[in-house]
Amino acid sequence: MYRIAISNHVKSCKVDRSLIRRAIRLILKRAGIETAEISVAIVTDAMIAGLHEHYLGNRDPTDVLSFALEEDDRHLEGEVVVSAETAMKWADRIGWSPENELLLYVVHGTLHLVGYDDQTRSARRKMRQAEKIIFQELGMAIPSRKRQ
Numbered sequence: 374m375y376r377i378a379i380s381n382h383v384k385s386c387k388v389d390r391s392l393i394r395r396a397i398r399l400i401l402k403r404a405g406i407e408t409a410e411i412s413v414a415i416v417t418d419a420m421i422a423g424l425h426e427h428y429l430g431n432r433d434p435t436d437v438l439s440f441a442l443e444e445d446d447r448h449l450e451g452e453v454v455v456s457a458e459t460a461m462k463w464a465d466r467i468g469w470s471p472e473n474e475l476l477l478y479v480v481h482g483t484l485h486l487v488g489y490d491d492q493t494r495s496a497r498r499k500m501r502q503a504e505k506i507i508f509q510e511l512g513m514a515i516p517s518r519k520r521q
Contacts, residue, residue, distance in 0.1 A: 374408055378413070379413045380413070382416045383417055383458070386461065388475065389472055392476060401449065401483075401487065411451055414454045417457065435456065449486060455475055460474040460478060
């Protein structure tokens with residue numbers, strides 16, 4: 374059983390909660406996770422910058438942070454925090470909706486929770502491929518334009 378809670382602290386950003394839940398469930402299922410409690414917080418740049426500084430010592434806003442709270446082979450508890458403001462900025466540059474950009478951040482953060490990493494070129498390639506697969510399973514495509 375998966376319990377997924379979504380809280381939106383940025384009312385100017387539309388959120389497709391059903392799509393976010395579907396994406397998280399796909400990732401958990403693909404990772405072999407049988408039970409999970411995942412919370413997703415949609416926040417401002419200022420809020421995520423505060424968390425980024427507190428937990429990672431970096432004062433800058435970021436797109437997504439994820440925190441594994443409890444995990445074993447079949448169970449996971451974690452939090453994914455995404456910046457709606459960053460999603461809105463990047464969506465225009467990339468050429469798709471802020472909701473889709475935000476979904477990409479949720480997918481990325483959830484992949485971190487299940488063990489993906491993006492610290493090396495090889496690991497980053499695997500993570501990007503996993504993101505692409507999840508979006509394909511959702512019937513969507515990620516724009517191919519370069520990101521920072």
